[in-house]
Amino acid sequence: MSQERQVFELDRPVFEDFPHVEAVLNYLTPMAEKPVNYTYEPPVGVPRQNGTYEAHTLPIRNARAIALNLSLDREGFAYATHKSAVRDFYDEDEVRRVYYREAEQLLADVTGAAKVVVFDHNVRNARRAKQGDNSAKEPVKRVHNDFTAKSGYSRARAVLAALGTDNPEVLLQHRFSVVNVWRPIAGPVLESPLAVCDAQSIAPTDLVAGDLVYRDRVGETYAVTYNPTHRWFYFPQMQPNEVLFIKCFDSAEDGPARFAAHTSFEDPTSPKDAEPRESIELRTLVFYPA
Numbered sequence: 586m587s588q589e590r591q592v593f594e595l596d597r598p599v600f601e602d603f604p605h606v607e608a609v610l611n612y613l614t615p616m617a618e619k620p621v622n623y624t625y626e627p628p629v630g631v632p633r634q635n636g637t638y639e640a641h642t643l644p645i646r647n648a649r650a651i652a653l654n655l656s657l658d659r660e661g662f663a664y665a666t667h668k669s670a671v672r673d674f675y676d677e678d679e680v681r682r683v684y685y686r687e688a689e690q691l692l693a694d695v696t697g698a699a700k701v702v703v704f705d706h707n708v709r710n711a712r713r714a715k716q717g718d719n720s721a722k723e724p725v726k727r728v729h730n731d732f733t734a735k736s737g738y739s740r741a742r743a744v745l746a747a748l749g750t751d752n753p754e755v756l757l758q759h760r761f762s763v764v765n766v767w768r769p770i771a772g773p774v775l776e777s778p779l780a781v782c783d784a785q786s787i788a789p790t791d792l793v794a795g796d797l798v799y800r801d802r803v804g805e806t807y808a809v810t811y812n813p814t815h816r817w818f819y820f821p822q823m824q825p826n827e828v829l830f831i832k833c834f835d836s837a838e839d840g841p842a843r844f845a846a847h848t849s850f851e852d853p854t855s856p857k858d859a860e861p862r863e864s865i866e867l868r869t870l871v872f873y874p875a
Contacts, residue, residue, distance in 0.1 A: 603646035608850045610645075610780065610817070611638040611727040613793055613808035620795030620808050627798070636795070638727050641811050645780050645850065648818035657696065657764065661784030661832040661845030662818075667691055667768075668826050674708055674770040674865050675720050681706075688766045688867050695830060696764075698871045704744040705868040708770070711777070711861040724777040724849035724862060728809040730833055731868065732763050733794045734843075736805035737834030741870055759875045762841075763834040766867040773822035775859035777849040781831060782809075783816040784842035791815075792844060809846045821852075833868070 613620065613636050620636040627633060648655065652664040671684045685703040692701045713721035732740060741761060745753035767779060791812045797804040820827065835843040849862070 601644075603648075603650065605644040605646040606852060606854055607642055608645050608780075608853060609640045609642050610848055610850055611640055612811040613637075613728070614639045615810050616793075620793060621798060622795060622806075623798045625800055636808060639811070643815070643817055645817045645819050648820055652820070656842075657762075657830055657832050658841040659785065660818075661842035662781045662847075663695060663830045664820065665691065665695060665828045665830070666826050667828050669768075674863075677720065680708075680865070684865075685867070688869065691828070692764060692766060692830065692869055692871060696871055697874070699874045700870075700872040702744065702748070702870040702872075703766075703867050704740075704870060706865060708863075708865050710863045724779075724864075726777070726849050726851075728782070728846050728848045730792065730807040730809065730844045730846045731765065732834040732844075733792070733805045733807050734834075735794070737763050737836065740804070744870060756872060757836070760835070760837045760873045762832060762836065762871045762873075764869050764871050765829075765831040765833055766869060767829040767831060767864060768827060768866075769823050769825050769862070769864050771860070771863040772824040774824075774862050774864070775822065775852070775855045777862040778819050778821065778823065778852050779829065779864070780817050780819045780848055780850050781829070782846040783818065784832065784845045786812075786814050786816040787844065787846060788812060788814070792846075807844060807846070815846075819850075 616636055622634040655663045657663045669684060669687055671679055673679055688703055689701040692698065708721050709724050710721040711723045714723045741757060742753055745756065791810050792807040793810060794805055795808050797806050831847055832842050832845045835841050
């Protein structure tokens with residue numbers, strides 16, 4: 586460990602002194618029933634979602650000063666630079682053929698993983714989504730985490746079964762995690778940047794498991810209720826050669842960060858005529874050495 590890194594760990598910067606913006610984040614209002622969200626238009630009479638969200642204005646701190654000191658196992662998110670060979674991120678075949686392999690290697694390098702499997706991706710562009718382009722979705726503007734303590738395992742089992750993996754339960758007996766690989770595909774990002782919450786500042790009681798209903802299956806994600814201890818960060822004006830890794834699940838329960846909540850938000854410093862954010866996120870299984 587370098588002397589610079591030792592100093593950082595022993596005398597961590599005071600978070601309150603970081604440059605920041607004050608912005609609105611949308612948290613789940615506490616509720617008695619289990620939250621349910623449909624990914625499609627549900628049957629007549631069934632609401633698209635049964636939860637309500639409340640706005641809280643919070644400081645979102647500029648993480649660039651500590652970018653190289655962030656850790657997936659401590660804060661639950663990390664940063665890297667990487668130039669992709671993908672020419673068109675809206676070309677699903679090229680993304681699967683080129684970017685999946687790039688991301689698997691990049692994440693293995695960052696985590697020391699024995700094996701990385703990309704199993705899913707979303708491209709986000711609000712303009713295209715509103716025009717009915719099925720290749721893009723709108724940014725999610727509510728605080729959430731993509732997997733729960735339950736669905737991390739169930740999704741991993743389903744992915745391994747689809748890959749024809751022999752004895753997947755043997756793999757799942759060892760530590761694994763679900764990590765999102767997020768990057769802009771056009772930049773700089775001036776509209777709807779992504780904010781990530783330091784996993785160390787999230788209490789287990791802040792996480793509320795909810796059903797995410799697809800046409801062919803039901804997943805489970807965490808909505809998040811407000812807690813004034815949450816520490817939020819972002820990287821202003823991210824470029825296409827910058828990558829964020831976000832820990833959405835970790836099977837290890839005894840130390841490493843497990844869930845890093847995240848959300849897009851309206852940056853009050855963004856130009857009024859800023860182009861819609863264009864980004865891609867991959868969901869990956871990361872298997873650590875036994």
